């Protein structure tokens with residue numbers, strides 16, 4: 001039987017492909033973004049406790065009140081915005097579910113969604129499934145900054161949503177206050193919804209400030225802000241995240257959420273509620289924790305022929321490999337994995353049209369020292 005595909009452009013994600021290749025060739029896996037160190041013990045204990053106490057049935061669809069209140073308090077503390085835990089916060093099964101819900105709920109067929117390339121791979125399939133069209137605006141190929149005039153030029157009467165991501169995957173680039181001002185000016189007077197993907201909100205370096213949309217009242221009024229506990233608490237496999245949006249946007253978002261997953265894994269919600277409230281220093285110190293890893297890894301890379309680009313935030317290091325090879329990035333990353341024993345992620349899958357001649361690969365440094373040391377030992381031989 002011929003199955004007509006709804007997603008003709010979609011294959012297996014580059015993260016799955018590279019992790020499998022790493023496994024097949026016993027490569028050190030610096031590809032797919034996940035920590036290889038344990039989650040905080042308190043979180044494990046709280047999860048076990050929640051299950052033992054019988055928190056195992058459906059949670060309220062929008063999330064347990066204790067977790068939504070903890071998120072509201074944290075949001076106020078971090079960004080100075082008071083959000084209504086009942087009407088504005090929805091707990092989801094990872095940021096991925098939140099991104100999917102927001103697009104399905106808010107974007108109608110034939111409308112347009114502006115994405116900034118390179119962008120995370122789950123955006124466009126969700127736009128396609130909504131019957132809408134992704135309009136790709138490239139970031140600067142060197143420093144991954146936004147040319148706001150190009151974004152302005154891409155807006156049409158059909159534009160329904162703009163998607164942004166800071167700190168940025170794959171580059172680590174972060175918005176500054178000037179970006180937020182440009183963004184506010186750009187959207188003022190339009191009906192465009194802003195989807196702000198802030199899953200790396202606490203992984204920020206060198207004393208920089210995360211420009212959450214939640215700090216900017218004018219922007220927050222038209223935005224869905226999405227985060228993920230997977231990044232903040234070293235548990236990407238738990239798949240718990242959330243969306244914060246004004247009541248009218250949240251009401252539409254929840255229509256999709258309640259029929260997509262209905263609710264998110266209940267015991268983890270109790271565990272996160274306890275963790276956020278009782279151990280705020282975990283997220284407060286996360287930037288320093290990762291900065292130490294970034295700095296050490298970058299120092300080690302100086303002994304290789306890979307040229308590291310700056311990393312303001314997130315847990316990915318981009319490297320320019322042009323001194324090593326002239327292969328395109330997909331071929332280079334396969335070669336690096338199979339022949340040299342280190343798995344990396346090429347950037348081209350994050351683009352509609354990758355910049356010609358770009359020779360960059362992404363390495364994840366959310367790893368224990370011994371993993372990074374093993375990778376460096378192999379990279380030194382390039």
Ligand code: PMP
Pocket residue numbers: 033093094095096097120165168169197199227228229230236239240241
């Ligand atoms: N957005 C970005 C930029 C990401 O890097 C990721 C995953 N690492 C997600 C969304 C999805 O997050 P989650 O695993 O919580 O679904």
Ligand code: GLN
Pocket residue numbers: 013015016031032033034169
């Ligand atoms: N977000 C992770 C990354 O960028 C991958 C998540 C996934 O494999 N779906 O590496």
